[in-house]
Amino acid sequence: MAAEPAEPAAGGRAAPTQLDAMLVTGTRASNRTQFDTMAPVDVFTKEDIKSVESTDLKDVLAQLVPSFVVQRLPMADGQVFVRPATLRGLSPDQTLVLVNGRRFHRSALLGNRGAQAADLAQIPTSAIKRIEVLRDGASAQYGSDAIAGVINIILEDDPGTEITAGYSQYAQGDGASRDFSARTGWALGDYGSLAVFAESSNSNGAPGFPASQAGQWDQRSKAAYVDVEVSLGNRWTIAAAGRYEDFSSFGSTLGGKFSARFEITPDVAMRGTFSTGFRAPTPAQLSTTSTTQGLDTRTLQIFTSGRLSPNDPLAQLLGAKPLKPEESRTASLGLTWRTDMGLSGSVDLHRISLTDRFSQSASFAIPAGTPNPLGYTSVNYFTNNFDTTATGVDIVGNYLRELGKGRMTLTLAYNFNRTRVDNGSTSVATNETQRILFEDRLPEHKGSFTGNWETGPWSFMARVRYYGAWTDSTGNAVGDIYQRFGEMTFLDLAASYRFNEHHSLRVGADNVFDSYPDEATFQASRGLIYSRNAPYDTDGGNIYAQYRFTY
Numbered sequence: 001m002a003a004e005p006a007e008p009a010a011g012g013r014a015a016p017t018q019l020d021a022m023l024v025t026g027t028r029a030s031n032r033t034q035f036d037t038m039a040p041v042d043v044f045t046k047e048d049i050k051s052v053e054s055t056d057l058k059d060v061l062a063q064l065v066p067s068f069v070v071q072r073l074p075m076a077d078g079q080v081f082v083r084p085a086t087l088r089g090l091s092p093d094q095t096l097v098l099v100n101g102r103r104f105h106r107s108a109l110l111g112n113r114g115a116q117a118a119d120l121a122q123i124p125t126s127a128i129k130r131i132e133v134l135r136d137g138a139s140a141q142y143g144s145d146a147i148a149g150v151i152n153i154i155l156e157d158d159p160g161t162e163i164t165a166g167y168s169q170y171a172q173g174d175g176a177s178r179d180f181s182a183r184t185g186w187a188l189g190d191y192g193s194l195a196v197f198a199e200s201s202n203s204n205g206a207p208g209f210p211a212s213q214a215g216q217w218d219q220r221s222k223a224a225y226v227d228v229e230v231s232l233g234n235r236w237t238i239a240a241a242g243r244y245e246d247f248s249s250f251g252s253t254l255g256g257k258f259s260a261r262f263e264i265t266p267d268v269a270m271r272g273t274f275s276t277g278f279r280a281p282t283p284a285q286l287s288t289t290s291t292t293q294g295l296d297t298r299t300l301q302i303f304t305s306g307r308l309s310p311n312d313p314l315a316q317l318l319g320a321k322p323l324k325p326e327e328s329r330t331a332s333l334g335l336t337w338r339t340d341m342g343l344s345g346s347v348d349l350h351r352i353s354l355t356d357r358f359s360q361s362a363s364f365a366i367p368a369g370t371p372n373p374l375g376y377t378s379v380n381y382f383t384n385n386f387d388t389t390a391t392g393v394d395i396v397g398n399y400l401r402e403l404g405k406g407r408m409t410l411t412l413a414y415n416f417n418r419t420r421v422d423n424g425s426t427s428v429a430t431n432e433t434q435r436i437l438f439e440d441r442l443p444e445h446k447g448s449f450t451g452n453w454e455t456g457p458w459s460f461m462a463r464v465r466y467y468g469a470w471t472d473s474t475g476n477a478v479g480d481i482y483q484r485f486g487e488m489t490f491l492d493l494a495a496s497y498r499f500n501e502h503h504s505l506r507v508g509a510d511n512v513f514d515s516y517p518d519e520a521t522f523q524a525s526r527g528l529i530y531s532r533n534a535p536y537d538t539d540g541g542n543i544y545a546q547y548r549f550t551y
Helices: 046-050 055-064 283-287 315-316 432-439
Strands: 041-043 069-070 086-087 095-099 127-132 149-155 160-170 175-185 192-198 221-232 235-246 251-265 268-279 290-295 302-308 326-340 341-362 376-405 406-424 445-455 458-466 470-476 478-484 488-498 503-510 542-550
Touching: 041 046, 046 127, 046 235, 055 069, 055 086, 055 127, 086 095, 315 376, 341 406, 406 432, 432 470, 432 478
Parallel strands: 095 149, 302 376
Antiparallel strands: 041 127, 069 086, 127 149, 160 175, 160 542, 175 192, 221 235, 235 251, 251 268, 268 326, 290 302, 326 341, 341 376, 376 406, 406 445, 445 458, 458 488, 470 478, 488 503, 503 542
16 A cells, blocks of 8 residues: 655654655545545555455455455356445445546446446456545545445556466365466657556356347436635645536436545644435346246245336336435545654544435235236345445554665554444345345454565565454245354465566465355355355465566
8 A cells, every 4th residue: 555755763764765646536636645635545556456366356455445345256147257346335336436537337247136336357457557445425526326435446557568477276276277467558758658458367157148138228417516625724625526417317416525634733634524425226227127047945846036127017016116316425534644754544434324225125926917928926126225324434554664674564454334224115124134134244344464575676475354253144945044254364475576677476375374264054055165155265275376577
């Protein structure tokens, strides 16, 4: 993580100097750094990204961002490939993804709960220069989806060539993975730069959508917004933003944001924001239908379950209403600091209230005499049917110091997040399984502590990852069964050696102690030993080697 510049310490060795990156996310000013921002922004450099073995960007963010959680979801159809990821415990599509400051498109896949988010795995990690994560509501600045925050991926634009080849496998000898990526770029003088990226991977596929349920739908919007930042003397900075947007599918929205920062001393500042936000229903959520077939374990008969569009006549007969945007109110308050001894950090509190949250309705039997050409046994539909409140705290600390003949960097990142269902329909607010899905299925506590030491051509890394307890649910013939999984801690180690300015080798191991969670109850029917909903890899230790050529 990028750190604050450090000045020489009085009476001691000078701390290493690392210049802050100029931020572009969440601000219109051209000279903002992490210390100067009015809302918390994490900055992850190319070296931070390379410190994670995985080439899947979601796994990288899960290790670097404490409030970011991604599940592996084996045996979950298309979600095996487009895995749902959450920021601050909210829905995957309540985080806005930008690439070079521009909105990144959504995946075509709708998750089990209807979320339609961007597929971050499409972006090769070798193509990334840095990542900025704004941990604050920003719909007034960016529009729909920016409720939990904004992830801005800045692509590499430096000239040169980089080729990476890697191999990894689990400690049990299975799960071998081979990765290859390449990047090359050219400077085009005053016209900018040109970069080309390539990545190779191979995995099994998913059937996709049947022709009878595929289609093309669109949604248009027109927006007007204003965003102003003003410095009031040397200590106060305030900002205000407003946005009006009109959508072809449901109508208009109006939102705003107010931010303020007060510099207590040149090295200590308080900051706070209040904003409203929204997430517009997508064309897929408004228009698509899906069908699921299975074996009823009680009657041993084939059942056909349908998830209908809210615009479907059958859904409307059963009570479906047109989808509305999810709306939010977000407040945050934080303290940030830096010292001349190489120590910097921040503590930020947040509260996010969401109304008209999006989910599936309860399942309905088809009324007698109702036309049912597809033979549905039961149906449900998407609806706005409950409210939640999320509260939490983010703590980030960095320490840079000369150590021996090298440089040491220590980074602490911790997140606490608690979501509670406030009210809504019986399918969520008073249904125990649905309540657990939104309140307890993700750990409330998540954190990491990373140490790096660089000396000459050598670089060493150790990272401790911590996940708090969480609850899973499994359905069977007699109802839903709940299982509480305890906290887990993992240790990752890595070492790198630069042979010269062009060649380097990195070897390491994730989950060095080959730790496993408790075995899952009633998952054997899926051929699984551990829960597929775990917020971490359940396949044990992973050993890897990576060779990198740069020119």
